[in-house]
Amino acid sequence: MTGAQASLWALVVAPAVVGAALLLGPRGRTERLAPVLGVGTAALAAVLAVVVALARPSVAVPFVAGADLGLGVDGLAAVVAPTVAVVAALVLLAGAADVGESRARFHGFMLVFVSAALLTVTATTLPALLLAWEVMGATSYALIGFAWRDDRRVGSGLTAFVTTRAADLGLYVAAAAALAGGAGLGLDALASAAPGWRDVLAAGVLVAALGKAAQLVLAFWLSRAMDGPSPVSALLHSAAMVAMGGYLLLRLSPLLQATSWAGPAAAWAGALTTVALGVVAVGQRDLKQLLAASTSAQLGYVVMAGGLGSVPAGTAHLVAHAATKAALFLAAGAWLAALGTKQLAGLRGTVGGWPVLRVAATVALLALAGAPPLSLWATKDLVLAAALQQSPALYAVGLLGAAAAAAYAGSVLRVLWAPVDTADRRRARAHRGEEETPRAVVPGALTAAVVVLAVGATTLGAVAVPAVAGALAGTVGGEVAHPSGLELAGSAALVLVVAAAVWRRPLPQPAWARSWLGLEAAAQAVLVRPTIAVAGVLDRVDGRITRGVGGIARGVVAVAGGAAATDDAVLGGAVTRAARGTGMLGRGAAGADDRWVHGSVLALARRVRRAGALARRPQTGQLHQYYVQAVALVAVGVVLLVVVR
Numbered sequence: 001m002t003g004a005q006a007s008l009w010a011l012v013v014a015p016a017v018v019g020a021a022l023l024l025g026p027r028g029r030t031e032r033l034a035p036v037l038g039v040g041t042a043a044l045a046a047v048l049a050v051v052v053a054l055a056r057p058s059v060a061v062p063f064v065a066g067a068d069l070g071l072g073v074d075g076l077a078a079v080v081a082p083t084v085a086v087v088a089a090l091v092l093l094a095g096a097a098d099v100g101e102s103r104a105r106f107h108g109f110m111l112v113f114v115s116a117a118l119l120t121v122t123a124t125t126l127p128a129l130l131l132a133w134e135v136m137g138a139t140s141y142a143l144i145g146f147a148w149r150d151d152r153r154v155g156s157g158l159t160a161f162v163t164t165r166a167a168d169l170g171l172y173v174a175a176a177a178a179l180a181g182g183a184g185l186g187l188d189a190l191a192s193a194a195p196g197w198r199d200v201l202a203a204g205v206l207v208a209a210l211g212k213a214a215q216l217v218l219a220f221w222l223s224r225a226m227d228g229p230s231p232v233s234a235l236l237h238s239a240a241m242v243a244m245g246g247y248l249l250l251r252l253s254p255l256l257q258a259t260s261w262a263g264p265a266a267a268w269a270g271a272l273t274t275v276a277l278g279v280v281a282v283g284q285r286d287l288k289q290l291l292a293a294s295t296s297a298q299l300g301y302v303v304m305a306g307g308l309g310s311v312p313a314g315t316a317h318l319v320a321h322a323a324t325k326a327a328l329f330l331a332a333g334a335w336l337a338a339l340g341t342k343q344l345a346g347l348r349g350t351v352g353g354w355p356v357l358r359v360a361a362t363v364a365l366l367a368l369a370g371a372p373p374l375s376l377w378a379t380k381d382l383v384l385a386a387a388l389q390q391s392p393a394l395y396a397v398g399l400l401g402a403a404a405a406a407a408y409a410g411s412v413l414r415v416l417w418a419p420v421d422t423a424d425r426r427r428a429r430a431h432r433g434e435e436e437t438p439r440a441v442v443p444g445a446l447t448a449a450v451v452v453l454a455v456g457a458t459t460l461g462a463v464a465v466p467a468v469a470g471a472l473a474g475t476v477g478g479e480v481a482h483p484s485g486l487e488l489a490g491s492a493a494l495v496l497v498v499a500a501a502v503w504r505r506p507l508p509q510p511a512w513a514r515s516w517l518g519l520e521a522a523a524q525a526v527l528v529r530p531t532i533a534v535a536g537v538l539d540r541v542d543g544r545i546t547r548g549v550g551g552i553a554r555g556v557v558a559v560a561g562g563a564a565a566t567d568d569a570v571l572g573g574a575v576t577r578a579a580r581g582t583g584m585l586g587r588g589a590a591g592a593d594d595r596w597v598h599g600s601v602l603a604l605a606r607r608v609r610r611a612g613a614l615a616r617r618p619q620t621g622q623l624h625q626y627y628v629q630a631v632a633l634v635a636v637g638v639v640l641l642v643v644v645r
Contacts (some may be wrong), residue, residue: 004055019111038107095231097443167211175205213245228555230333249306266307278404283513320375340438346431349420414509
């Protein structure tokens with residue numbers, strides 16, 4: 001094994017091992033060491049990610065019969081893996097300063113979560129991808145429901161887990177179709193599956209990716225995920241979990257393009273999500289809810305790029321969005337801890353006490369709005385240029401999503417910087433401390449992490465330069481459609497006009513937008529309640545079957561009882577009487593044996609003993625007596641001889 005291959009293994013194994021040790025180790029010591037081990041391991045992963053991005057190693061080991069667990073770093077993984085690791089390190093640094101209770105559990109689950117995300121990025125076979133996908137979903141449940149004593153938070157984690165888990169079944173369908181279609185389980189070979197099976201395979205991948213990326217009707221789980229700690233939201237919504245749904249479509253873009261329908265379906269799903277969830281974001285009064293809806297909307301551009309086959313554009317947008325959204329979620333968490341609220345009305349006019357944090361958040365919000373020359377302006381237009389080449393209608397919908405982004409980012413900028421009056425201050429004071437006990441302090445490490453991420457949100461706009469975009473295309477593959485100067489100017493003007501309009505007059509916040517278009521209620525009505533009703537019917541049917549089976553069982557028991565009584569009365573009695581007769585015969589035989597056989601043997605033995613005693617009498621041991629006996633015996637013999645003759 002080479003050093004680069006060892007680094008690749010260490011990249012995914014080290015966070016998992018340290019995370020497991022923190023979760024399973026003794027509470028006292030691990031609580032003290034958790035922040036150091038968490039941040040240190042994440043920093044090590046960031047270094048290893050850079051090493052493997054430069055070396056591009058690949059490894060494979062047997063995993064299940066006929067399938068390997070394969071890892072590898074190609075151009076796409078070389079861009080995304082360092083992004084995931086660096087963002088994770090900064091988020092854990094902020095979490096070390098922000099999370100004061102159950103630190104071992106927090107850092108342990110976060111490290112296992114990071115390991116699963118890195119395994120997703122580097123997976124080259126479906127077994128490796130499925131393993132990563134499952135672990136990522138399970139740890140997201142634990143992290144969203146981190147405050148396990150709160151029933152709502154645990155329920156939110158369960159909602160997120162069940163929703164994404166249902167969509168994840170698509171990957172298992174895809175794996176079955178890959179085997180049936182003769183493509184094998186290597187990700188690079190999936191596009192070569194037989195035509196019919198290839199369509200099934202693409203459908204399974206599309207469902208799993210759209211569920212994880214919180215697109216369209218599956219987006220509501222992202223709202224419930226906001227009940228987790230702010231550092232969890234910062235990582236889950238930026239570089240891991242949600243981003244991995246978009247990443248999967250970029251990774252398997254050749255499969256989507258190999259069908260006649262999957263690519264356009266993904267592109268339109270992403271475009272419609274940018275608009276629908278952009279409208280949802282505009283309607284939010286809670287900062288974290290607004291950022292969550294904007295995550296779905298911005299990931300829509302990554303999904304669009306995957307469907308269009310524009311992998312470099314989607315990769316650039318994914319990376320830029322990761323830095324931008326991590327900065328904003330950490331800032332929201334910092335204000336929540338300091339002021340005890342994340343309601344926009346409660347933040348208005350109150351965040352000026354932390355000027356560095358406010359400026360850094362402002363830069364990230366401008367990037368989120370798509371303001372030039374910041375990162376998401378450039379990356380979004382790369383995706384839109386690819387859309388324009390294939391469908392002007394798709395381009396128009398994507399551009400409408402960009403206008404929505406300017407609107408929801410502009411509404412937060414207005415909260416941070418617009419002048420306030422006495423009524424605004426009164427409303428802000430009323431919200432203070434309504435969600436948490438305010439600490440009135442923002443840790444320096446948290447502010448530093450936000451600043452670094454905001455710098456990334458600014459400088460990653462360099463991909464707009466054609467030379468850099470071309471280099472990225474050579475790195476990750478795929479075509480880059482560069483936007484024209486008119487397109488860039490038009491999108492910039494659109495952003496500035498919308499942001500100015502929102503600054504001048506706040507947009508309405510209808511209840512249907514605040515409730516995420518009623519998606520969760522619809523899911524409850526269409527899926528959950530019918531499922532519960534069907535389960536109730538099945539339970540009643542099962543009860544009837546159980547009662548019927550119970551009646552049959554009682555009849556069988558009664559028959560068995562009667563048979564047992566008959567057996568005791570007839571067979572058992574006969575056997576008992578036969579046993580008594582046999583016993584009497586045995587005792588009679590024993591008596592006869594003792595009286596006759598045994599007595600005769602004893603009498604014979606007594607007679608033999610007396611004969612022996614008589615035979616021993618002449619044996620005195622004196623020689624002259626033996627001579628006399630011999631003479632007498634000879635004399636008797638002579639007499640007998642004479643008489644007989």
